[in-house]
Amino acid sequence: MKNRLSALLERLQKSTFAFPLAVLAAAAMLVISEASYSRAQDTLADLVQMGRARLLLYSIMARSADAETAQRGFLLTGKPEYLAPYEEAADDLSRALKDLKNHYAERGDLSAQRLHRQLEEAVITKMGELAEAVQRQRAGRPDAALELVQAGLGRDQMDLIRSRSEELLHLQNQRVASGRSQVYDALLLNRIGVAAMTAISLLALAMFLRQSRALAAQRDEQARAIAAERDQLEWEVGKRTAELTELATHLQSAREDERNHLARELHDELGALLTAAKLETARLKPRLAELAPDLLERLAHLTETLNSGIALKRRIIEDLRPSSLSNLGLLPALEIQAREFGERLEIPVHTELQPVRLSPRAELTVYRLVQEALTNIAKYAKAREVRVRLVSTADGQARVEVRDDGQGFDPQAQARSSHGLVGMRYRVAAEGGSLKLSSSPGQGTVLTALLPQLPAAEPAPAPPSMAPESTEPL
Known part of the structure; x- marks a missing residue:
């Protein structure tokens, strides 16, 4: 038996139809499972409707009894x-009968519709008898009302209501039992499908193991080494993932520090080199005028090139670390940024800036946030007016708000490739704050950030500043 099984596994292993057959079996099991699920879902929906119909039947019996009890109380007192x-019972009975009628009509249940018609006729007759007795009592004819009650018509109709309601309940119970059976069948079919897929998976595993055992001893040793290394790598991956998450947070906060450091290096080192080069060209100019006047034009071109290099260095430093923020502080830097933006786009930019207690890194985050918001307004908003606010809130936070009256957009349809806002949200979160974007087409955009302030007793540390470069020509 064992040899035949091994032979069968070997033939399946070498057969070109093994994998397509396994895929076909998996697809068939998937189709069966989905069909069973759909069938069970429809059956459960029917069971819910049947349960509602049962509640309506109980309500009809209860409300009929309530109406009769109320009528008896009126006749007696x-x-x-x-x-x-x-x-109230009359209104409830009318609605319940109507809902039951619609339910049976939708299902096309002829036997239930027949019983429902009889129940409806009994309820109408019963309510008519009750109404007639009430009318006689109101007309001052209590004896006539009592005579109508004693005639027994209402009792017969009440018995008929109970009888037809119980028949309908019995019919509904049969339907519910049938529905439960269908659900159980669907679950059984799913169990069979899972068992079949498990058997196929085990067969595939056996084939794989059979093929693995056919490998050489050296390959087996390598496989064991790979398995051990895989386990070790999984542990390392988990450890490295945690480390990388922490590192990403650190890099986000340290990036601006690195940019500031690079700006200072460019300011000190490259600035010194370019300034020294300009001084040398200035010293060479008088001597060349005496010795080689024809080289003065080239010296002037060299001076212009050095000036362009100094201007490029200034632009790079300004992008890396805004000098206005380093030298003047957050509020003047925002004022300058807003004014330059308004002059460049020729639109009014209103500012409302109050002193806040923020760390240098948080101040830079605010500056970059406003810078990113103004850049997006210039690219997409088509705004006619912009407002920039920096205020302290009642709960001790700094509130930054950039508002425009442009064309707006749908934040849910924001392009995945636009990482500016995502980066700002992460930077604000790294400072312990939160960022909120509100916009809709045609209604403008509001970008709001809340950042925690430093305690009142702790003054904000002064940001590192770079000495301003001389802009005077040599």
């Missing part, structure tokens, strides 16, 4: 307040 439950 003559007090109109006893009629309130009777009138």
Whole structure:
């Protein structure tokens, strides 16, 4: 038996139809499972409707009894307040009968429709008998009302209501039992499908193991080494993932520090080199005028090139670390940024800036946030007016708000490739704050950030500053 099984596994292993057959079996099991699920879902929906129909039947019996009880109380006491439950029961019975009729009509249940018609006729007759007795009592004919009650018509109709309701309930119970059986069948089919897929998976595993055992001893040793290394790598991956998450947070906060460091290096080192080169060209100019006047034009071109290099260095430094923020502080830097933006786009930019207690890194985050918001407004908003606010909130936070009256957009349809806002959101979160974007087409955009301030007793540390470069020509 074992040899035959091994031979069969070997033939399946070498067969070109093994994998397509396994895929076909998996697809068939998937189709069966989905069909069973759909069938079970439809059956459960029917069971819910049947349960609602059963509740309506119980309600009809209960409300019929309530109406009869209220009518008896009115006949005995003559007090109109006893009629309130009777009138409410009449309305409830009308609605319940109508809902039941629609339910049976949608299902096309002819036997239930027949019983429902009989139930409806009994309820109408019963309510008519109750209404007639009430009318006689109101007309001052209590004896006639009592005579109508004693005639027994209402009792017969009530018995008929109970009888037809119980028949309908029995029919509904049969339907519910049939539905439960269908659900159980669907679950059984799913169990069979899972068992079949498990058997196929085990067969595929056996084939794989059979093929693995056919490898050489050296390959087996390598496989064991790879398995051990895989386990070790999984542990390392988990450890490295945690480290990288922490590193990403650190890099986000350290990036601006690195940019500031690079800006200072460019300012000190490259600035010194370019300034020294300009001084040398200035010293060479008088001597060349005496010795080689024809080289003065080239010296002037060299001076212009050095000036362009100094201007490029200034632009790079300004992009890496805004000098206005380093030298003047956050509020003047925002004022300058807003004014330059308004002059460049020729639109009014209103500012409302209050002193806040923020760390240098948080101040730079605010500056970059406003810078990114103004850049997006210039690219996409088509705004006619912009407002920039920096205020302290009642709960001790710094609130930054950039508002425009442009064309707006749908934040849910924001392009995945636009990482500016995502980066700002991460930077604000790294400072312990939160960022909110509100916009809709045609309604403008509002970008709001909340950042925690430093305690009042702790003054904000002064940001590192770079000495301003001389802009005077040599």
